[in-house]
Amino acid sequence: MTHTAHFKVWRGDTDGGDLRDYEVEVNDGEVVLDIIHRLQATQAADLAVRWNCKAGKCGSCSAEVNGRPRLMCMTRMSVFAPDETVTVTPLRAFPVIRDLVTDVSFNYDKARQVPAFVPPKGVPAGEYRMQQVDVERSQEFRKCIECFLCQDTCHVVRDHEENKAAFAGPRFLMRIAELDMHPLDAAADQGLVRAASAQEDHGLGYCNITKCCSEVCPEHIKITDNALIPLKERAIDRKYDPLVWLGSKIRRRQG
Structure with missing residues (x-):
């Protein structure tokens, strides 16, 4: 099954930024990191995000999803209702470098x-x-x-x-x-x-x-x-x- 999800993704750098709205396709079994990659491929080619293994073992894709610190690769889209807005922001405790990438x-x-x-x-x-x-x-x-x-x-x-x-x-x-x-x-x-x-x-x-x-x-x-x-x-x-x-x-x- 496929549905369209409403995402709010923080875009900006050390000088500031804000949340941008995106409508993006979601397929069964996908995780938040899959959606971020789809946004990069289809709507926001310059979106900065840190990731590596996509298996929950490298710790690279940390972010805050709906205000909760999570690994994007381990956060399944199935935990959100189809009509729920999913907000993805950088780790709040550390300085932003760009978009979802922080200086840790x-x-x-x-x-x-x-x-x-x-x-x-x-x-x-x-x-x-x-x-x-x-x-x-x-x-x-x-x-x-x-x-x-x-x-x-x-x-x-x-x-x-x-x-x-x-x-x-x-x-x-x-x-x-x-x-x-x-x-x-x-x-x-x-x-x-x-x-x-x-x-x-x-x-x-x-x-x-x-x-x-x-x-x-x-x-x-x-x-x-x-x-x-x-x-x-x-x-x-x-x-x-x-x-x-x-x-x-x-x-x-x-x-």
Whole structure:
């Protein structure tokens, strides 16, 4: 079955822009990205859009569809009524380059600020061993495709430009949480306490666990429940729990 859909697509650049109206053909089984490609082919050859795999694994085609951060390649047209207007706009949290393409370099800057995995001393790279339960615990976070939808929907980033310098955002706080729970990470031996660093250097305290990041994740990662809340608990325990504080002092003295 084929029907004609009414699309509103944001067109513009760094100097501004507005929504343009398009009537476009929609076929069974198509996704929003198919329609954007049809618009490029038939009505708007200069429409800028970022995409790559069209399979929900590269994270390139992030946009806001009817106000919700989504991957265009994973948003089926069947979820909209035939007479419903579909509005496609660029990610609101990041500066527009042109049309649906935004400058997400903020995220790469934050990625560089997270200290990498620190190998354990005296253990060759091919000899790392860890329990299967520890592998499974962090495997969920490794499913991230860096679409940055969680970064876009996080109101700390989205609605408060002044927070960006101090706040890494859910994607990179999740990365810190993954490293913090890694049994072979030896960052603490070099004086880096990842939970404390998340609080002091990466703005963990700004997160008020609304779970909006988890709700838009196309990989269904439970970012808030499995990464951010446990990371907050470890940061607080280290700072305020007297037994944890005493244990850290004893271990440091023994070292």
